[in-house]
Amino acid sequence: MFTMTIATKPIYTGKAKDIFETEDSNVLRAYFRDSATAFNAQKKGEILDKGKVNASISSLLFNLLEQNWIKTHFIKQISENELLVKRVKIIPLEVIVRNIAAGSLCKRLGIKEGKILKSPIVEFSYKNDELGDPLLTRAYIKNALEITDDKTLDYITELTLKANKIFKEFFLNIGIKVVDFKLEYGFDKDGTLLLADELSPDNFRFWDAKTNEKLDKDRFRQDLGNVEGAYKEMLKRVKEGSKNMPTQCSMPNTQHFSIRVQVLPKQDILDPQGQAVEKALISMGYKNVKDIKIGKEIVFKITAESVEKAKIEAKQMCERLLANPIIEDYKIEVN
Numbered sequence: 001m002f003t004m005t006i007a008t009k010p011i012y013t014g015k016a017k018d019i020f021e022t023e024d025s026n027v028l029r030a031y032f033r034d035s036a037t038a039f040n041a042q043k044k045g046e047i048l049d050k051g052k053v054n055a056s057i058s059s060l061l062f063n064l065l066e067q068n069w070i071k072t073h074f075i076k077q078i079s080e081n082e083l084l085v086k087r088v089k090i091i092p093l094e095v096i097v098r099n100i101a102a103g104s105l106c107k108r109l110g111i112k113e114g115k116i117l118k119s120p121i122v123e124f125s126y127k128n129d130e131l132g133d134p135l136l137t138r139a140y141i142k143n144a145l146e147i148t149d150d151k152t153l154d155y156i157t158e159l160t161l162k163a164n165k166i167f168k169e170f171f172l173n174i175g176i177k178v179v180d181f182k183l184e185y186g187f188d189k190d191g192t193l194l195l196a197d198e199l200s201p202d203n204f205r206f207w208d209a210k211t212n213e214k215l216d217k218d219r220f221r222q223d224l225g226n227v228e229g230a231y232k233e234m235l236k237r238v239k240e241g242s243k244n245m246p247t248q249c250s251m252p253n254t255q256h257f258s259i260r261v262q263v264l265p266k267q268d269i270l271d272p273q274g275q276a277v278e279k280a281l282i283s284m285g286y287k288n289v290k291d292i293k294i295g296k297e298i299v300f301k302i303t304a305e306s307v308e309k310a311k312i313e314a315k316q317m318c319e320r321l322l323a324n325p326i327i328e329d330y331k332i333e334v335n
Helices: 050-067 104-109 138-144 150-172 227-241 272-283 307-322
Strands: 017-021 027-032 035-038 043-046 074-079 082-086 093-100 116-126 176-187 193-196 204-208 255-265 296-304 328-334
Touching: 027 050, 050 074, 050 082, 050 150, 050 227, 093 150, 116 138, 116 150, 138 150, 150 176, 150 193, 150 307, 255 307, 296 307, 307 328
Parallel strands: none
Antiparallel strands: 017 027, 027 082, 035 043, 074 082, 093 116, 093 176, 176 193, 176 204, 255 296, 255 328
């Protein structure tokens, strides 16, 4: 059973959180402060009870994602201001999803705040306050900074869009528009990619669905007043929407499935091994054979809530490890 020794000195102090070690080297304690910053910490202040609100909202939203099979670093909430989380090595990228034009998007493109985008935009910025968190292209991420590769970026984008869909549906049911938000990801000790950091009005833009009233940190950024009231209103609504959710993550009823993955080179990709076999067969008299592709078959078992969930897990495995989506096609069978 996990017991916790209270550490008094944080190993990391962020803009609004302190991170402490516990007696388990793979578990950390995140303490949410009432501190508020904006414009890369150029503007600073305090928001009454903000730490409690953000810790509680983060706990509920991490739980929402876990129930929808998005893995996070969240373990449990242990006090009003504190969460236990898994230790992760953070990827120095801020992953931003935009559904409605606001903030820097309007400044960059000169478009009016509130414009509904045709489809969600996912963008990346370099997590570096000294450089102003510059916007990055994939070429910068892979080549100039050597942060990560295409396969990981594809997987992060897929997870982020899935999270966006979950959040939009959840918040619309409680009268809130999800304008945009920022996510961070990291790898745990086993190399598993986890959604990390926090999920709160600090890194989301929330607007009331009827009035477009801002219920997030923009009230602090733009000196709109009633910042405390906006944060508490968001906690109230998230709690209302979470009434049917367990307070802590629990594994749903699961089934066992057999997975068969067939991996073959794409049709337009040269397959030297297939060509060699084709040539050999023709020399043996099998003149009608052509377009031989040689691949591999991977068979394993998985535990999941449903066939669809099992397929999602298997697809993620293929995208991350079992196949190279640039040069290979794969087919998944679930039984």
